[in-house]
Amino acid sequence: GNSVTQMEGPVTLSEEAFLTINCTYTATGYPSLFWYVQYPGEGLQLLLKATKADDKGSNKGFEATYRKETTSFHLEKGSVQVSDSAVYFCALSSGGYQKVTFGTGTKLQVIP
Amino acid sequence: GAVVSQHPSRVICKSGTSVKIECRSLDFQATTMFWYRQFPKQSLMLMATSNEGSKATYEQGVEKDKFLINHASLTLSTLTVTSAHPEDSSFYICSASGGTNEKLFFGSGTQLSVL
Numbered sequence: 001g002n003s004v005t006q007m008e009g010p011v012t013l014s015e016e017a018f019l020t021i022n023c024t025y026t027a028t029g030y031p032s033l034f035w036y037v038q039y040p041g042e043g044l045q046l047l048l049k050a051t052k053a054d055d056k057g058s059n060k061g062f063e064a065t066y067r068k069e070t071t072s073f074h075l076e077k078g079s080v081q082v083s084d085s086a087v088y089f090c091a092l093s094s095g096g097y098q099k100v101t102f103g104t105g106t107k108l109q110v111i112p
Numbered sequence: 113g114a115v116v117s118q119h120p121s122r123v124i125c126k127s128g129t130s131v132k133i134e135c136r137s138l139d140f141q142a143t144t145m146f147w148y149r150q151f152p153k154q155s156l157m158l159m160a161t162s163n164e165g166s167k168a169t170y171e172q173g174v175e176k177d178k179f180l181i182n183h184a185s186l187t188l189s190t191l192t193v194t195s196a197h198p199e200d201s202s203f204y205i206c207s208a209s210g211g212t213n214e215k216l217f218f219g220s221g222t223q224l225s226v227l
Contacts, residue, residue: 004155008153036218038218038221041121041220042220043116043118043205043207043217043218043219043220043221044205044207044218045218046215046216089156099158099161100158100216101155101158102148102155102156102157103155104153104154104155105150105155105156
């Protein structure tokens with residue numbers, strides 16, 4: 001079956017530091033890959049997505065590239081801000097947006 | 113954008129009691145709603161899928177008689193944890209599919225603690 005493995009948190013960074021959150025997956029076929037973000041007290045929101053190999057998803061300064069050869073979808077941001085503090089979930093779907101398999105989530109805390 | 117409201121955000125109950133969690137789509141009609149559960153240090157796991165007006169489809173290993181799901185309208189789904197026990201303590205989150213592009217929108221989650 002499908003599975004997603006992401007690095008454990010929490011991750012604590014200083015403002016303007018470089019961020020990488022690793023994510024690897026196991027899936028049959030050609031899944032779509034997602035990063036979701038959950039800010040404190042809010043629901044999960046789709047941050048970015050990629051639907052095929054070598055696609056790069058990007059949003060709000062975050063990027064992730066769909067690497068089929070390494071089955072990875074690592075999240076990166078060049079310069080984090082305090083407002084980026086949240087829990088980040090890597091996820092995949094083999095059948096559209098709906099049936100989604102999630103990773104465990106990685107809590108990011110950015111300190112001024 | 114589309115909003116899904118879930119409440120309560122946190123509930124503490126005694127063992128043996130039942131707890132109801134509500135999930136509402138506020139500005140769109142949700143044809144499908146999903147319920148997830150997350151234990152500490154584990155992934156969000158899909159528990160069940162419900163379509164308005166029909167019985168929910170439960171994932172393997174999820175007891176349908178224990179986790180009652182009602183999706184009586186296009187804007188409301190409820191999850192009732194019946195006869196809750198400490199092992200049911202978990203983070204429960206709903207999502208709704210609807211609106212444009214049938215994207216997923218998530219509630220903010222409910223932390224259930226059973227004493």
